Amino acid sequence: MRSSSHGRLALWLGLAGMLLSGCQGVPTGALKLPPETPERRQLQTHRYEGVSESRLLSAGLGVLQDLGFTLEGSESKLGVITGSKKLTSRRPLNSEEILKGLFWTAFIPYLAPVYAYGAATGVKEPQVVRISLVTHPEGGNAPLACFVRVTAQRVVYTDEDLTRVKFVEPLNEARFYEEFFKRLSNSVFLTEEKT
Amino acid sequence: MNYSAVTLLVAIMGTALLSSCGTPPALAVFETGSQVQLRSYQSRTFSGIDREKALRGVIGTMQDLGFVIDKADAVLGTVTGTKLAGYEVRLTVTVQAHGRAELLVRANAQSKMRSASAAVAIEEPGPYQDFFAAFEKAMFLSTQ
Numbered sequence: 001m002r003s004s005s006h007g008r009l010a011l012w013l014g015l016a017g018m019l020l021s022g023c024q025g026v027p028t029g030a031l032k033l034p035p036e037t038p039e040r041r042q043l044q045t046h047r048y049e050g051v052s053e054s055r056l057l058s059a060g061l062g063v064l065q066d067l068g069f070t071l072e073g074s075e076s077k078l079g080v081i082t083g084s085k086k087l088t089s090r091r092p093l094n095s096e097e098i099l100k101g102l103f104w105t106a107f108i109p110y111l112a113p114v115y116a117y118g119a120a121t122g123v124k125e126p127q128v129v130r131i132s133l134v135t136h137p138e139g140g141n142a143p144l145a146c147f148v149r150v151t152a153q154r155v156v157y158t159d160e161d162l163t164r165v166k167f168v169e170p171l172n173e174a175r176f177y178e179e180f181f182k183r184l185s186n187s188v189f190l191t192e193e194k195t
Numbered sequence: 196m197n198y199s200a201v202t203l204l205v206a207i208m209g210t211a212l213l214s215s216c217g218t219p220p221a222l223a224v225f226e227t228g229s230q231v232q233l234r235s236y237q238s239r240t241f242s243g244i245d246r247e248k249a250l251r252g253v254i255g256t257m258q259d260l261g262f263v264i265d266k267a268d269a270v271l272g273t274v275t276g277t278k279l280a281g282y283e284v285r286l287t288v289t290v291q292a293h294g295r296a297e298l299l300v301r302a303n304a305q306s307k308m309r310s311a312s313a314a315v316a317i318e319e320p321g322p323y324q325d326f327f328a329a330f331e332k333a334m335f336l337s338t339q
Contacts, residue, residue, distance in 0.1 A: 027282040040259075075269055080254065139337070168283060
């Protein structure tokens with residue numbers, strides 16, 4: 001009786017191990033259009049009238065270089081430029097970190113200056129930002145116009161040597177795209193001035 | 196060793212044998228499962244579309260899905276991109292001529308749920324059906 005219960009236990013443990021070590025699953029909806037697609041597309045896209053695709057690509061390349069991006073790849077026939085940039089940003093403490101700080105300071109008051117310094121300077125986030133800029137000429141009989149669409153994402157690390165990944169996420173902040181297109185528009189204008 | 200210990204050992208060894216992979220390392224690259232069925236999930240043919248337009252459609256679709264384009268090659272007809280959204284998905288799409296007037300679009304995806312884990316090929320039909328639904332929508336809208 002006892003031996004059969006041991007055997008059953010081992011079988012369940014083994015099966016659980018197999019399940020855990022086997023397939024790690026597919027992220028749900030990874031290749032499905034999210035409902036917010038139209039808004040996101042609008043945010044990431046800008047239309048330039050009277051500008052050729054090649055001029056937009058040159059201007060985009062210039063902006064990326066000005067921002068310190070390293071060019072990782074390009075295909076001018078398809079209007080694609082890809083780049084990446086290493087940087088360290090600082091973000092304010094989140095509520096969980098503030099509570100944690102208050103908790104430890106209540107027990108060990110000597111930690112107060114450390115947490116106060118942390119709260120004042122923010123949390124370091126060593127990261128790599130990846131960006132792709134894609135141009136797309138407007139079709140049909142419309143006058144010369146071209147769309148530019150930018151998508152960006154970042155890999156945040158726990159250390160400055162960028163060895164341990166903390167998390168990965170898309171950059172969906174409107175300010176990021178507004179600022180990028182402001183700079184691109186300036187660059188397009190400057191290219192126009194030169195020519 | 197008593198009877199219960201032997202039973203325990205046999206059960207553990209049995210499950211370990213079942214869960215271990217029997218392919219020698221040098222041949223592991225050729226281990227692709229049910230290739231014919233997988234290829235059918237990953238491929239679609241399209242007619243009446245120009246190859247460059249299809250490639251641009253693939254790029255646009257991938258951007259809609261949240262990908263950053265890593266590489267594109269107009270001559271080879273390939274586009275590769277990465278999506279980072281708590282997980283990582285790497286997708287390669289090829290657009291090849293198929294017969295006289297058709298294009299064959301094939302997608303291959305790999306995913307990583309955690310940064311430290313190894314990438315695994317996505318072999319379920321669902322994600323590819325989702326991708327082609329998005330691609331067809333993009334192509335339909337661009338022809339309007």
